[in-house]
Each structure stands twice: as structure tokens, then as C-alpha cells.
Amino acid sequence: MxxxxxxxxxxxxxxxxxxxxxxxxxxxxxxxxxxxxxxxxxxxxxxxxxxxxxxxxxxxxxxxxxxLELSVETSQKKDTTIFNKNPYKIYSKDTIDKHISDFTNEIIFEQKIIPPNSTLRFGGYSTSDLKLKSIEEHWDKIDNPIKLQIEKKFLSDKTTVADTATTTVNSNGYLVHNFSSAKNIDSLNVNFIYSVPNIKEYIIDASTTEVDTIVISYKKVDYNKVQITYPSYLEDNIVSIEAIHKNGEILEEKGISSNSKPTExxxxxxxxxxxxxxxxxxxxxxxxxxxxxxxxxxxxxxVPETPINSRTTYTTYSAKGEIDKIKLFINKGKPTLNTKKVTIKPPSYKKSNFGYYIAQDSTTNKSGFVNAAGNWVIRPTFNDLEYVLDYYYYTEDTDYTREYLWLNTTNNTLEKIDYVLYRYEIYDGNIVITEKEVNGPKGLINAKTGKVLLPNIYNNIYHEKGYFNVYNNRKTSLYNKYGKQILPERFNRITVLENSFITEIDNENGISNTDIYTLTGKNITNGRWQNFEGDFGKAGLILAAKNYIKDNVNYTDKDAFINENGKVIIDLKEYQWADIFSNGLAAVKEKGSNLYGYINTKGEVVIPFEYESAKYFQEKYAYVEKNNTAYLIDKNNKVFKKFPDTANSMTLSTDSNNATYSLYNGETYNAEGELLKKGKNN
Structure with missing residues (x-):
């Protein structure tokens, strides 16, 4: 060259x-x-x-x-046109701000305590998480690194420390911060400092003679090849060159080469x-x-200084398709520096809820625990302690054998356990499901006190809304978090509602004996109904139904709404069908007409029978259909919104305002009738 x-x-x-x-x-x-x-x-x-x-x-x-003529080869054969699916892009400030916010939400820190010092290592992200090509490439340059400047440290002993430290990059490429304290940190306020390139886009063609007073010329030498001439000092500032097809799309690059010669x-x-x-x-x-x-x-x-325009560069750019114009992205100066204030926390799975923090001795490299003040509470005698679950840790020997330990906070000891955890999950603050061995019989332990609530003798245990379904010999019973039995071991299934339980006992005829029990274990239905729908909810009423067999076919009659004492409040015999209550109203179908209306908690018809379809009421409105047209109506039966089409699917929940309605025309609306997604023709 x-x-x-x-x-x-x-x-x-x-x-x-x-x-x-x-x-x-x-x-x-x-x-x-x-x-x-x-x-x-x-x-x-x-x-x-x-x-x-x-x-x-x-x-x-x-x-x-x-x-010297800078010759450029021409082609006699036209290539297949191929467009660039990922062209260079200058992002708007709003787009960058949104991505930066999403990006910073993923940042976490891990603290390694080595009394009397600590190291914070930041992670949970990489520049590729931004999914913004130009920003990612910009950050990867050594002159434009991400910086985290610590502003405040919120310590576990409830004190706050002001700081102005800036993180550094260690030998493994992590952002780290070293400081003189063995106190555990709950969270950090940091300034996330980043720069955005100051890049401008220019379109050039045969009519172009200069760009921002810089002389640039354009010469088309073939259908897919152009030569661009410009002062050589501009080379380092050209971030990207792209070819534009006549339809406005960016062509995929085929090749690029440059030569230069002195100016006059x-x-x-x-x-x-x-x-x-x-x-x-x-x-x-x-x-x-x-x-x-x-x-x-x-x-x-x-001797004079060297002239500015010492060389002229001739760049030949070829693309996979016919070139109409060229797009230049030029760096116009120093990048813009931005600061975003962020609160960073450690990963939730490593957070201690009771004031014990893993620390490592600087001399022996053994691990133990310090308290919130940074003082040893369990001496460092263990190999590489790792957090498993509140009160549970493991230590690993040189042969990679793991030993699981329980933290006894009463006498500050780590003790070997003779059971395994069924799931790495703690319930109701301190209860764990245990196994005698992996896939073995199960039990319950109070992880805080170490007290065995249920021995490891049961086939299965699972947690539901503060209670434990305990299975044994194909029967289930129910226990509370204190290990007290609420319902005996005689049921096939137990469902935990908000303030009651539904029990089922299977019969040979396929119809279960189903009852509702109070939280104290009292049966309030005594076999009167065989099925219940929903929960008592805001209305305090649950839908009770009778199952029966006629001509070898199973039928369900939705018979009544009952209250939490088992008393019938609304008799439904006069209706063909009923739905559960939601936000104070329940849809019912009139016998004979097959039309729907709504009743209140007193059983009064408050919206007449005039709809072909009627769904759960949300806080203000319900979805209904009449004459093949969909509406949202309020509790006074006034039309709030007429939809452009009927719904082919919807998500609904009772006593809430979380509905979404997806229409056949592709549009989606929320419970308030607001458009969430436009249709294909919008």
C-alpha cells in the first residue's frame, strides 16, 4: 500500500x-x-x-x-443481493437509558471477608448483556471502561459508611473493591459511570463534496463497488462504513481495502x-x-510543522448487491460521560438472615463466621465453607468430599447432620423438609432450633400456604409449622384454602366424599356436597355442588353458595348454572333462556339475563358477549367499552383486576379496557 x-x-x-x-x-x-x-x-x-x-x-x-492511478477491478457478473441483518446503529438516549437500567438491575456483589479486611467483587453482568452493538464495542475499548464508584455502604450492624472508592479490575477481569473492614455489607449505593460514543451518521453519494467542512468525494466504480476519498487523519474517526441499497436497506459487506498517497x-x-x-x-x-x-x-x-492534510486515503468498498449510497458513521469527538445512581445488593441466595457471615482467616485460609461487628463467633477451622440455605452450609475436603453442616446459633457451633435436605428451601421462616437419605423417607425439622417436628418416616411431604401435606401409605394428613397435626391421616387429598381446607376421600363409584374443614379441624359440611369451586374470597361464599351418576354418566349440580360456617346463603336450584363470586358478583345462567346475568352476595339479580357469555367481574368491569359482540360492562350494567372483536382467549382471576382479553383480530386489552397489543392491521 x-x-x-x-x-x-x-x-x-x-x-x-x-x-x-x-x-x-x-x-x-x-x-x-x-x-x-x-x-x-x-x-x-x-x-x-x-x-x-x-x-x-x-x-x-x-x-x-x-x-499513479489507483485502479479498481470491476465485475462482469452481478452477485445475489444480500442485506445486513444487523447493521450499525446509533441508539437514542431513551433506548440507551432503558438498556442501562435493565443492565444495572442485574449487577450484584459478593463480599469476601478476611479479617480485618474485605474484598467486594461485582458480577451478574457483562457488556454483551446490553445487546446494543455500538455501546458494547465502545465499552470493550480500553479507553472507555465501565466504572463503579462507591458512594455509601450500608452495613449489617445498621451503620452507614460514606465512601468515594472506584472499583478496579483484578487479574481475572472482575471489578473489585478492597477495603479495611470485616463488617458485612447489606447493600451499596454506587455511581455507575459509563460513556456513550459521540458518533454522527452521514449519507454520501456522487453529489457529496464535503462533510462538516472535511473534503470527501464519492466515485462509483461498479454496480456493487465505490471509492471514497478523504483526508487520512479521518481514518481513525470512521467507526463504520455501510452500503445502502436503492430500497433503503443496508447491504452486507463483501470487502473493503484502503490505499493512500501524499497530498499536494x-x-x-x-x-x-x-x-x-x-x-x-x-x-x-x-x-x-x-x-x-x-x-x-x-x-x-x-523547519515548518507538518501540514494537516498530509495524506489522502482512497477506500474501496464492495457490497453484496447494487450500491445506491454510502453511510458513514464518524466519531465527532470525546464520548459523553453519564452517571446512573444504583443500589446494589448481594445475591439473595447468599444473604444471611440471622447475623452470621462466612469469613476466612488470612493465615490458614480456613473458614468460620464473624458477626455484624466483624468479630469471630465461630473460629475458622473449616475448609471452604459455602452457603446452602439459612442455617445450612457445606465444607469440602481436598478429595472433593462434601460434608453438610447445621449452624447451631444457640451455642455458636457448626454440627454435622445425619439427614439431607429434600429441597433447598426454607418455609415459614425456619422449617425445612428433610430426607433420611436421597429419595428416602421424609420429615420436618425446625432449622433454627434443630428440633425434629416429624421424623423421617413419611412417603412424601409438600408445603402449601403455611401447612404441610404429609403422605403415608396412600393417605395424607395435615400439619402446621409447629409439627401439630390439624387433620388426621385418612384422606386421599387435602387442598389448603385461605382460611379452610377441602378434603377428599375416594369412593369406588368415582365420586369422592368431599368436605370443608375449618383451620381448627372442624367439619362444616359433613358430606352434604361432593364438590367445591373457588375459595370463600372477598364474598365469604364458596360454590358447593352435588355430584351424582345417572345412566352411567357423572353429573354436577351447582347447588348453593355457602358461608364459612357451612350455612346455605344462596340456593341455586332456580338457575341452570352458576359461576364463583368475583369482586362481589357471580355470573348465573337462567333456566330455559341459556342467557347469563349476575347476582350479588344476597342472591339478588343485579344484572339481567341478556348475555350469551359472562366472565368474572374485575374491580370495575366484566367481559360479556351479546349478539356476537363483546363488551366491558360495569356493575350497573352500563357498557363501558365495545370491543372491535370477540375474545379467543383471556386470563382471569377472581377478586382481582389482572384480566387480559385477546381478541380474534390480534388485539389484547387489560381489565380497564386499555389496548396492550395492537392487531396485525393497526
Whole structure:
């Protein structure tokens, strides 16, 4: 490439390295590489250096005098057009801010306590998590790193420490912060400091002569190939070049190459420098320059600075398709610096809820526990303690054998356990389900006290709303968090409601004996109904139904709404069908008409029977259909919204306001009738 032969000698390169976009000075200064080189030489050696420089300039001028045409090959065959699916993009401030917020929400820290010091290591993210190509590439450059500047530390002993420390990158590439304290940190307020490139997009074509006063020319040399000419100092500021098809889409790049040659201004400059060097050499020969100081002063007074436009670059860009225009992305200066204030916490699975924090002895590398004040409460005698669950840890020997330990907070000891945890989950603050061995019989333990609530003798145990279903020999019973039995071991299934339990005992005829029990274990239904729907909810009423078999077919009659004492409040015999209550109203179907209306908790019809479909009431409105048209109506049967189509699916829950209605036309609405998703034709 011509670029490599323009300035073949080190000192000429040094002179040219002063090129910038600033207005050139009249002469070189004392920091010029030529002047610095003379400082290390004798006068005779300096003369020889000037002679060598002159020979290099002569060669360069002779080479540049050749009428050199930068030829570009053309193609006779057109390639298949391929568009770039991931073109370079300048993101808006709002887009960047949104991504940065999502990005910073994932940042966590882990604290390693080595009394009397600690190290914080930040993680949970990488630059690729941004999914913003230009930002990611910008951050990957060494001059534009992410910085976390700590502002405040909130400690577990309820104190707050102001800090201005900036994280550093350790040998493994992690952001870390070292500080002099063994106190555990609950959270941090940090300044997330990041920069955004100052890049501008330009479209150039055959009519373009300059961009922001910089001379740029465009020449189409083939259907898929163009040549762009610009000052060489712009090279480092061009972030990306892309070809635009006539339909406006970005073409995939096929190839790119660049050459350069001196400008006329540079050639004139080199002739002047050659003349100055020749005259200076004669002065040395004629003894008019007698010392190095004389030589330096002469050069400082006569050698001009390198011109700004020292070289012109010719870039040939080819694409996989016919090029209409070229898009240039040019860096316009220093990136914009931004700061976002963020609260960072440790990962939830490593948070201690009772004031014991793993720490490591700096001498032995053994682990133990410190308290919130940073003082040892369990001496460091264990290998690599790791948190498993509140009160449970493991230590690993050199042969990678794990030993599980229970933290006894009464006497500050770590004790080996003779059981395993069924799930790494703690219920109701301190209860764990245990196993005698993996996949073995199960039991319950109070993890805080170590008290066995149920021995490991049961087939299965699972937790539901503060209670434990305990299975044994195909029967289930119910226990509370204190290990007290609430319902005996005689049922096939037990469902825990908010303030009651539904029990089922299977019969040979396929119809279960189903009852409702209070929280104290009292049966309030005594076999009167075989099925219940929903929960008592806000209305305090549950839908009770009778199951029966007729002509070998199972039927269900929704018979009544009963209260939490088992008393019938609303008899449903006069209706063909009923739904459960939601926000004070229940849909019912009239016998004979097959139309729906709504009743209140007193059993009064408050919305007449006029709808072909009627769904749960949300806080304000319910979805109904009439004459194949969908509406949202309020509790006074007034139409709030008419939908453009009926729903093909919906998500509904009782006593809430979380509904979504997905229509056949592709639109989706929420419980308030607000459009969440537009249809295909919107």
C-alpha cells in the first residue's frame, strides 16, 4: 500500500505525527522527534542523520512524481443481493437509558471477608448483556471502561459508611473493591459511570463534496463497488462504513481495502524540508553551524510543522448487491460521560438472615463466621465453607468430599447432620423438609432450633400456604409449622384454602366424599356436597355442588353458595348454572333462556339475563358477549367499552383486576379496557 512508503524514515514519521485537526504551528518545537534525536548525537552524527533524511525525502518525491492511478477491478457478473441483518446503529438516549437500567438491575456483589479486611467483587453482568452493538464495542475499548464508584455502604450492624472508592479490575477481569473492614455489607449505593460514543451518521453519494467542512468525494466504480476519498487523519474517526441499497436497506459487506498517497500540500512541504536540510548541511560544512545547540536553533527557526492534510486515503468498498449510497458513521469527538445512581445488593441466595457471615482467616485460609461487628463467633477451622440455605452450609475436603453442616446459633457451633435436605428451601421462616437419605423417607425439622417436628418416616411431604401435606401409605394428613397435626391421616387429598381446607376421600363409584374443614379441624359440611369451586374470597361464599351418576354418566349440580360456617346463603336450584363470586358478583345462567346475568352476595339479580357469555367481574368491569359482540360492562350494567372483536382467549382471576382479553383480530386489552397489543392491521 502507498501508505507504507510515504514516510519511510523514523524522523519524518515523527514530524508527521504532529498532524492533528488543529491549525498547524509556524515551526516545529523542542518536543519534535528530530530535535530530541539531535540531543543524543554528536554534530557529525546529526549531519549524517540530516543527509539520510534528505535521501529518504528524495526517494519519496521521486516515487510520488510517478503518475499513479489507483485502479479498481470491476465485475462482469452481478452477485445475489444480500442485506445486513444487523447493521450499525446509533441508539437514542431513551433506548440507551432503558438498556442501562435493565443492565444495572442485574449487577450484584459478593463480599469476601478476611479479617480485618474485605474484598467486594461485582458480577451478574457483562457488556454483551446490553445487546446494543455500538455501546458494547465502545465499552470493550480500553479507553472507555465501565466504572463503579462507591458512594455509601450500608452495613449489617445498621451503620452507614460514606465512601468515594472506584472499583478496579483484578487479574481475572472482575471489578473489585478492597477495603479495611470485616463488617458485612447489606447493600451499596454506587455511581455507575459509563460513556456513550459521540458518533454522527452521514449519507454520501456522487453529489457529496464535503462533510462538516472535511473534503470527501464519492466515485462509483461498479454496480456493487465505490471509492471514497478523504483526508487520512479521518481514518481513525470512521467507526463504520455501510452500503445502502436503492430500497433503503443496508447491504452486507463483501470487502473493503484502503490505499493512500501524499497530498499536494504534503509534497510541497517535503520539498521545503529537503531544501532546508540541504542548506543546513552546507552551513555545517562551512563551519557556520558549530555546535548542536546552533543546529537545533537553526532547525527550530526554519523547519515548518507538518501540514494537516498530509495524506489522502482512497477506500474501496464492495457490497453484496447494487450500491445506491454510502453511510458513514464518524466519531465527532470525546464520548459523553453519564452517571446512573444504583443500589446494589448481594445475591439473595447468599444473604444471611440471622447475623452470621462466612469469613476466612488470612493465615490458614480456613473458614468460620464473624458477626455484624466483624468479630469471630465461630473460629475458622473449616475448609471452604459455602452457603446452602439459612442455617445450612457445606465444607469440602481436598478429595472433593462434601460434608453438610447445621449452624447451631444457640451455642455458636457448626454440627454435622445425619439427614439431607429434600429441597433447598426454607418455609415459614425456619422449617425445612428433610430426607433420611436421597429419595428416602421424609420429615420436618425446625432449622433454627434443630428440633425434629416429624421424623423421617413419611412417603412424601409438600408445603402449601403455611401447612404441610404429609403422605403415608396412600393417605395424607395435615400439619402446621409447629409439627401439630390439624387433620388426621385418612384422606386421599387435602387442598389448603385461605382460611379452610377441602378434603377428599375416594369412593369406588368415582365420586369422592368431599368436605370443608375449618383451620381448627372442624367439619362444616359433613358430606352434604361432593364438590367445591373457588375459595370463600372477598364474598365469604364458596360454590358447593352435588355430584351424582345417572345412566352411567357423572353429573354436577351447582347447588348453593355457602358461608364459612357451612350455612346455605344462596340456593341455586332456580338457575341452570352458576359461576364463583368475583369482586362481589357471580355470573348465573337462567333456566330455559341459556342467557347469563349476575347476582350479588344476597342472591339478588343485579344484572339481567341478556348475555350469551359472562366472565368474572374485575374491580370495575366484566367481559360479556351479546349478539356476537363483546363488551366491558360495569356493575350497573352500563357498557363501558365495545370491543372491535370477540375474545379467543383471556386470563382471569377472581377478586382481582389482572384480566387480559385477546381478541380474534390480534388485539389484547387489560381489565380497564386499555389496548396492550395492537392487531396485525393497526
Amino acid at each position: 502507498l501508505k507504507n512508503v510515504i514516510v519511510p524514515l523514523a524522523l519524518i514519521i515523527g514530524i508527521c505525527s504532529c498532524t492533528s485537526q488543529k491549525k498547524p504551528l509556524k515551526n516545529i518545537d523542542k518536543d519534535n522527534p528530530l530535535i530530541k534525536a539531535i540531543d543524543t548525537l554528536t554534530l557529525a552524527e546529526a549531519k549524517k542523520l540530516l543527509e539520510e533524511e534528505n535521501q529518504g525525502i528524495t526517494m519519496l518525491l521521486n516515487f510520488s512524481s510517478i503518475n 500540500e504534503m509534497l510541497s512541504y517535503l520539498k521545503d524540508v529537503k531544501s532546508i536540510f540541504s542548506k543546513t548541511i552546507k552551513k555545517i560544512d562551512n563551519n557556520k553551524i558549530k555546535t548542536k545547540e546552533d543546529l537545533k536553533n537553526s532547525l527550530l527557526q526554519t
